[in-house]
Amino acid sequence: MGINDRVEEIKDEMIKSIKEIVQIKSVTDEKKPGKPFGEGVSKALDKALEISERLGFKTKNLDGYVGYAEYGEGEDYVAVLGHLDVVPEGKGWEFPPYGAEIHDGKMYGRGTMDDKGPIITTLYSLKVIKDLKLPLSKRVRIIFGTNEENGCSEIQYYKDREKPPIMGFTPDGDYPIIYAEKGIVTFDLVKNIKVKSRGDISIEYIEGGERANVVPNHCEAGLKVKNPEDIIKSINKFCNENSIEAKVECKKGLVVITVTGLAAHGSTPELGKNAVMQIFKILGALKIEKSDISDVIDFFNRYVGYETDGKSFGLSLEDKESGKLTFNIGAAHMKDNKISIAFNLRYPVTFKYEDMMGPFNNRISGLGFGIQNMMHQKPLFFPEKHPLIKILQKVYTEQTGEEAKLLAIGGGTYAKDMPNMVAFGPMILGEPETIHNSNEYIKIDHIIRNAKIYAHAIYELAK
Known part of the structure; x- marks a missing residue:
């Protein structure tokens, strides 16, 4: 069985887990002991680690600042970094902002696209690799950030305690690949x-x-x-x-x-x-x-x-x-x-x-x-021939049939805070941008498409 076939088999379980995490209101709130960014963010991190353990991964919680799921053996590791905190829901929602309701092939809710949906998707992409027992030479970590919307301070906490990945990506940008981010x-x-x-x-x-x-x-x-x-x-x-x-x-x-x-x-x-x-x-x-x-x-x-x-x-x-x-x-x-x-x-x-x-x-x-x-x-810039860029370009083109053009942006992503990373999806150019807006959503078809792309990307980086 191949990667894409296995994604199809587990898609319902993946969508159920995304719903579980979207239903938690994880807006940054008052600091509490062991909960540096408040009650809601802490609940979301606990839930992500609970799902990770349910899927058979090792987990670690770094004092409520950040957590990760890990699979494989090896001195070095590759990583996927996403965030569980969200911006306030605001007004004007047609569907409940924390309902994770599905209507017309779209899951609505704060965080469905930014960034709960994509990071849980990558967790299931790693599960596919684990289920198929694909050979890896490096460990893989799915890192759950908790402060992206308010300064990314948790990443420094992580880097003070853990060595950085040798390569990786954040599913918190645009496809195909963001290789340059202005200072x-x-x-x-x-x-x-x-x-x-x-x-x-x-x-x-x-x-x-x-x-x-x-x-x-x-x-x-x-x-x-x-x-x-x-x-x-x-x-x-x-x-x-x-x-x-x-x-x-x-x-x-x-x-x-x-x-x-x-x-x-x-x-x-x-x-x-x-x-x-x-x-x-x-x-x-x-x-x-x-x-x-x-x-x-x-x-x-x-x-x-x-x-x-x-x-x-x-x-x-x-x-x-x-x-x-x-x-x-x-x-x-x-x-x-x-x-x-x-x-x-x-x-x-x-x-x-x-x-x-x-x-x-x-x-x-x-x-x-x-x-x-x-x-x-500081700016982020990867040369076009960098191994990380070439691998992600190869995967994107093979999985979509489209040219993997490199993008430069004026904004900033998690890739600026974690070494050896670029932003890779989940936004498809030309699609309506609902991030931070009322009625934020992600298409169910795109969740499944992303899971396939991300599983191949993780495997190519870690094999």
């Missing part, structure tokens, strides 16, 4: 407001966006003005001429400008309509007396504007592997004596951190800006 830098650019405007228009506050890695779809500014009617008329005229969707009104003695934009992921800022950028454009068109905040607005409009590639800032980085640097302003907050602007920059994989931050620091030098809350993830 990601997130920080706040801050400036103290010492010299305030005393003229006919003064800016009392700016408030827009929540997270650096999201294009903000809302931003508001409050102005104290001497002639409200004239200013409102002037702002409306500017917005109409520049296709800015804004509401301008008097509220509590201020002229309040509210801009509505279009949200998008920080890795693809060109797909959104940045409300913060639009507010700065509006404010830049007003005759505001020279002050620290007017200097910030002028600086922003000169070197950022609506650009999403950092060109005017001096950050024109680009390579053939991953394209242009992306430049997102995720939030702006100004009140009292301080302004803070959240940056999310993603630089091409063949460049270094210094190649981007050197020109950035030169641009802001001497202007009184400071950088706070810096976070940096």
Whole structure:
């Protein structure tokens, strides 16, 4: 019997196990003893290890941070890494978000695609190899992460206690293979407001966006003005001429400008309509007396504007592997004596951190800006001829009949946190993306298809 035939035989059991784990609400919650990410995440990890033991695998729980199922012998091991934590369910579900109900060939529920469904699928892919007694030269681990949606801190806990795999993949991306992930830098650019405007228009506050890695779809500014009617008329005229969707009104003695934009992921800022950028454009068109905040607005409009590639800032980085640097302003907050602007920059994989931050620091030098809350993830890049890439390409093409094209992304996956890994499925290009959305689902046919692909991939890596 072959791998694919055995997958067909156990598909009902596999789907039942996926349902069991999806039905657990594993949103990160209050830390408890032995449960570093809360009750729900701990229950999901316990259930995954329970299923693993039921299938005959050795298991280990690393203090509630991470767990794994293991099969085989050998000094080295290959691994599959997925996560059991999920984002909050939100509103707008047609079916219960933790019901794992199947309708029209789709299983609905938070985590069905991201990432409970795929990681349990790989567990059953390993079961197929075990059932068929296929010869392996390395151990195989299915690693159950628990903090991917909130920082991946559990992976460092794992690496401090276990040596890394020699090769592996995470089923938490796109097919065919993600071989390159841009470097990601997130920080706040801050400036103290010492010299305030005393003229006919003064800016009392700016408030827009929540997270650096999201294009903000809302931003508001409050102005104290001497002639409200004239200013409102002037702002409306500017917005109409520049296709800015804004509401301008008097509220509590201020002229309040509210801009509505279009949200998008920080890795693809060109797909959104940045409300913060639009507010700065509006404010830049007003005759505001020279002050620290007017200097910030002028600086922003000169070197950022609506650009999403950092060109005017001096950050024109680009390579053939991953394209242009992306430049997102995720939030702006100004009140009292301080302004803070959240940056999310993603630089091409063949460049270094210094190649981007050197020109950035030169641009802001001497202007009184400071950088706070810096976070940096290095790029991930595997050469096209790397053995891991060649093996996964071979498996994908054999199992699907399609060319295994290599993908570069601006986002980040678990592969950035665990050495010697790439993202490999489960998302099929062209299919609707339901991850993090209401009515998240995975097609039953795709679960079975993934199990076959993943079983062959695990075997080829470990044989």
